[in-house]
Amino acid sequence: MLTRSEEDHLKAVYTLLQEGDSASTKDIAHRLRTKASSVTDMLKKLAEKGLLKHEPYYGVKLTAKGRSHALQLVRRHRLWETFLVQRLGFGWDEVHEVAEQLEHVAYDKLTDRLDEYLGKPGFDPHGDPIPDRHGRIRERKTHRLSACATGEVVRIAAVSETTDGLLRLLDAKGLRIGSQLTVQEVHAFDGSMDIKPKNGSAFSVSKEVSHHLQVEPA
Amino acid sequence: MLTRSEEDHLKAVYTLLQEGDSASTKDIAHRLRTKASSVTDMLKKLAEKGLLKHEPYYGVKLTAKGRSHALQLVRRHRLWETFLVQRLGFGWDEVHEVAEQLEHVAYDKLTDRLDEYLGKPGFDPHGDPIPDRHGRIRERKTHRLSACATGEVVRIAAVSETTDGLLRLLDAKGLRIGSQLTVQEVHAFDGSMDIKPKNGSAFSVSKEVSHHLQVEPA
DNA sequence: TTCGTGGATTAGACAAGCCTAAATATCGTC
DNA sequence: GACGATATTTAGGCTTGTCTAATCCACGAA
Ligand SMILES: [Mn+2]
Ligand SMILES: [Mn+2]
Ligand SMILES: [Mn+2]
Ligand SMILES: [Mn+2]
Numbered sequence: 001m002l003t004r005s006e007e008d009h010l011k012a013v014y015t016l017l018q019e020g021d022s023a024s025t026k027d028i029a030h031r032l033r034t035k036a037s038s039v040t041d042m043l044k045k046l047a048e049k050g051l052l053k054h055e056p057y058y059g060v061k062l063t064a065k066g067r068s069h070a071l072q073l074v075r076r077h078r079l080w081e082t083f084l085v086q087r088l089g090f091g092w093d094e095v096h097e098v099a100e101q102l103e104h105v106a107y108d109k110l111t112d113r114l115d116e117y118l119g120k121p122g123f124d125p126h127g128d129p130i131p132d133r134h135g136r137i138r139e140r141k142t143h144r145l146s147a148c149a150t151g152e153v154v155r156i157a158a159v160s161e162t163t164d165g166l167l168r169l170l171d172a173k174g175l176r177i178g179s180q181l182t183v184q185e186v187h188a189f190d191g192s193m194d195i196k197p198k199n200g201s202a203f204s205v206s207k208e209v210s211h212h213l214q215v216e217p218a
Numbered sequence: 219m220l221t222r223s224e225e226d227h228l229k230a231v232y233t234l235l236q237e238g239d240s241a242s243t244k245d246i247a248h249r250l251r252t253k254a255s256s257v258t259d260m261l262k263k264l265a266e267k268g269l270l271k272h273e274p275y276y277g278v279k280l281t282a283k284g285r286s287h288a289l290q291l292v293r294r295h296r297l298w299e300t301f302l303v304q305r306l307g308f309g310w311d312e313v314h315e316v317a318e319q320l321e322h323v324a325y326d327k328l329t330d331r332l333d334e335y336l337g338k339p340g341f342d343p344h345g346d347p348i349p350d351r352h353g354r355i356r357e358r359k360t361h362r363l364s365a366c367a368t369g370e371v372v373r374i375a376a377v378s379e380t381t382d383g384l385l386r387l388l389d390a391k392g393l394r395i396g397s398q399l400t401v402q403e404v405h406a407f408d409g410s411m412d413i414k415p416k417n418g419s420a421f422s423v424s425k426e427v428s429h430h431l432q433v434e435p436a
Numbered sequence: 437t438t439c440g441t442g443g444a445t446t447a448g449a450c451a452a453g454c455c456t457a458a459a460t461a462t463c464g465t466c
Numbered sequence: 467g468a469c470g471a472t473a474t475t476t477a478g479g480c481t482t483g484t485c486t487a488a489t490c491c492a493c494g495a496a
Contacts, residue, residue, distance in 0.1 A: 005453065025474060038454050040475055045452090057461055057474060088331040101323045107316050113306040223483065243444055256484055258445055263482095275444060275491055 002049075004104050007073055008032055009042045010051055011103075013060055014070035019160075022059050071135035072111075077103040078124035078131075079114050085125040086118060092125040093167035108133075126167075127158025127177045127214065145183075146191065146210040152183045154215035161212040169209065174200065180218045220267075222322050225291055226250055227260045228269055229321075231278055232288035237378075240277050289353035290329075295321040296342035296349075297332050303343040304336060310343040311385035326351075344385075345376025345395045345432065363401075364409065364428035370401045372433035379430040387427065392418065398436045 002010065012031045016023035025043070029036045047054040051066030062070065080102040084090040090098075112133055115121075122138050123129055129137045142157045156179045159167065170176070180198040187193070191207030220228065230249045234241035243261070247254045265272040269284030280288065298320040302308040308316075330351055333339075340356050341347055347355045360375045374397045377385065388394070398416040405411070409425030 003452080026472090034453090035455065036474065037456080037476080041453075084328075088328070088335055090327075090331070094327075098323065098325050098328055101325075102320075105316065105319045105323075109308075109312075110302070110306070110316055113308070117306055221482080244442095252483090253485065254444065255446080255486080259483075 001106075002051075002069065006042065006046060006049075007069075007104055009039065010046060010062075010066060010070050011073045011077075013043075013046075013052060014062060014067065014074065017062065024059070068135050071131045071137075072106075073103050075115075075131040075133075075135070076106070076111055078128055079111065079118065079121075081124045081126070082118050082121050082130070083114060086121075091167075091171070093162075093164045093171070095125065096162055123158070123177070125177070126162050127156070140216060142214040142216045144211055145193070145195075145205075145213040145215050146207060148183045148186075148193075148210075148215065150183055150186055153180065153218045154183070155180045155218045156213055157216045158214040159212055160214055166209065166212060173203065173205070175213070219324075220269075220287065224260065224264060224267075225287075225322055227257065228264060228284060228288050229291045229295075231261075231264075231270060232280060232285065232292065235280065242277070286353050289349045289355075290324075291321055293333075293349040293351075293353070294324070294329055296346055297329065297336065297339075299342045299344070300336050300339050300348070301332060304339075309385075309389070311380075311382045311389070313343065314380055341376070341395070343395070344380050345374070358434060360432040360434045362429055363411070363413075363423075363431040363433050364425060366401045366404075366411075366428075366433065368401055368404055371398065371436045372401070373398045373436045374431055375434045376432040377430055378432055384427065384430060391421065391423070393431070 009028065009032065012028045013023045016027055016031070025036045025039045028043075029039045032039070043052070043054045043060055046052050046066070050063060051069060052063055053061045077099045080099040081092075081095045084095040084098060085092055115130075115133070120132075121130055129140070131137050140157060144160075145154065145156075148154060156175060156177055158177065159170065174197065175181075181195045182198075184194040184196050184202055191210075192204050193207075193210050194202055194204050196202035227246065227250065230246045231241045234245055234249070243254045243257045246261075247257045250257070261270070261272045261278055264270050264284070268281060269287060270281055271279045295317045298317040299310075299313045302313040302316060303310055333348075333351070338350075339348055347358070349355050358375060362378075363372065363374075366372060374393060374395055376395065377388065392415065393399075399413045400416075402412040402414050402420055409428075410422050411425075411428050412420055412422050414420035
């Protein structure tokens with residue numbers, strides 16, 4: 001059984017490896033609002049427990065056991081987020097903190113029943129895939145809106161940075177998971193982009209925003 | 219903000235005072251599967267935080283603040299139990315452990331939304347009252363089935379000891395919260411009691427069982 | 437009233453997590 | 467290939483929550 005702190009560290013490692021190529025001590029510390037030295041301690045402990053390989057000064061890699069455990073955490077986190085939004089009416093910008101707590105309640109029966117109750121959803125409110133009970137993830141090939149060319153017609157698949165501010169901005173502009181839109185123009189000067197939602201008139205989004213929108217062909 | 223352990227101690231104090239007249243260090247330790255010396259430490263800490271008065275060697279009393287906090291815990295615990303049974307299909311004998319974890323996730327918005335989602339239930343799956351958001355409890359006057367006389371017609375209001383074994387026994391006999399029954403005979407020899415459910419034939423229950431069934435006039 | 441007994445508290449130790457400060461390693465740059 | 471910036475680890479310390487063993491106290495029995 002892992003402690004809450006061990007779980008949070010493990011999940012941070014998993015997520016950072018998912019997002020980039022490596023999970024640095026510094027980045028883990030930053031994500032968990034703790035210090036690098038504390039992270040080193042915890043990495044040693046997780047390595048001793050066989051959840052990851054820690055090569056001092058080089059980096060960290062998850063073992064199969066560690067990956068599996070991390071996927072369970074991600075599963076619980078995203079299922080609870082889905083519950084909060086779909087059933088309790090929370091906004092998608094309000095659920096992260098709460099799910100960060102709920103994810104640590106580890107009972108397979110609870111997780112699986114919740115999954116069924118929600119209709120075995122494939123994706124959470126931010127468009128992130130929810131691993132099934134075996135840790136399997138439905139893969140999709142998405143790319144950033146910022147990488148799209150003029151004329152492309154795409155659908156928003158996920159928001160890759162779930163900062164409250166970004167989510168509320170998207171709310172305000174009417175951009176949701178599943179929204180379909182056409183790229184009308186890309187301005188070289190600042191990277192801003194004019195987009196036109198399927199039902200609505202065109203407007204502009206900054207590079208910062210388009211960078212964090214994952215889209216797929218409509 | 220209280221830690222998980224502080225909350226568990228506070229709730230134990232509240233529950234023991236509710237059930238009996240005092241909350242002894244020994245009983246708290248037993249309930250939390252810890253040791254008396256650890257409990258003393260924690261009582262000091264809770265006293266310092268103004269949640270209870272601790273008179274060494276005498277006993278412990280909750281302050282208004284402590285009682286209010288304990289009621290929030292009880293509220294969350296019972297709401298989650300209700301959720302698990304009503305929505306996720308858990309048996310009433312399977313929910314205690316899980317709720318023991320979930321109760322520590324403290325976000326007023328979550329608790330209140332869950333309460334509404336469940337239809338602001340007055341009682342949990344074991345018949346125990348659920349405090350409202352202000353900590354108010356719907357009072358009822360119940361008495362033990364074991365104290366009933368021949369001929370009394372009553373309805374089961376609550377089970378005062380939520381041991382898995384007792385709950386499964388009640389399941390097997392078809393006794394539920396709300397079940398109506400008539401006391402047919404009380405045997406002085408062993409305190410066992412013959413009861414007849416409204417729809418069904420009579421059978422006997424032991425003193426141990428009737429002692430833990432809280433009933434109200436039908 | 438005195439005593440024995442059992443519950444309660446205190447003393448002292450330990451592990452888990454976290455911190456700061458100091459030491460150490462890596463890596464890009466000159 | 468040495469240097470300095472930066473990341474990482476180590477050393478040492480603090481707090482929290484727990485334990486065991488020793489001591490203290492209340493209370494009922496004699
Ligand atoms: Mn978490
Ligand atoms: Mn999410
Ligand atoms: Mn608890
Ligand atoms: Mn209950």
